[in-house]
Amino acid sequence: MSSTVAESAFGPAVREGNVSRTVAYWGATGLVTIVPLLASFAYLTTSPEAVENFRHVGYPQQLRVLLGVAKLAGAIVLLLPRLPVLKEWAYAGFTFMWIAATVAHYLAGDKPLFLLPVVLIGALAVSYVTRSSNRRISADGARWQPERLESDVFRDAF
16 A cells, blocks of 8 residues: 655645554644643633642742743644744653642642643653654754755845
């Protein structure tokens, strides 16, 4: 069976043989972006529940605003095509954030709630492992470079 590729404006979309991988990627990525998007909205709009949760675990309210901006930025980066270096940072940031949330909720005595970040770390790992090649840094470490202009039109201007 040949592996045909459906092209889109953003590059190769789905290979026939990788449908299950694509579904796993978008399912996990959808989960790990919806949760931070909703949390960032609650954090940045000063939701009473968010303010109380930060007080409950002993975090300062300034961290709520910082995490609100970071969660929003990370979720957007994971949803956009390409941007492999920023995606690596977003995956790392969400990992560190959810490890800290697990510890904070465990120490605050939130016994069932401390497992939610563990589940999100698992979904994040699925998203990371199943992402397509245009969402990764290449194996040789090369990064995307803008194309050079072959024309000398601008060379004489400077």
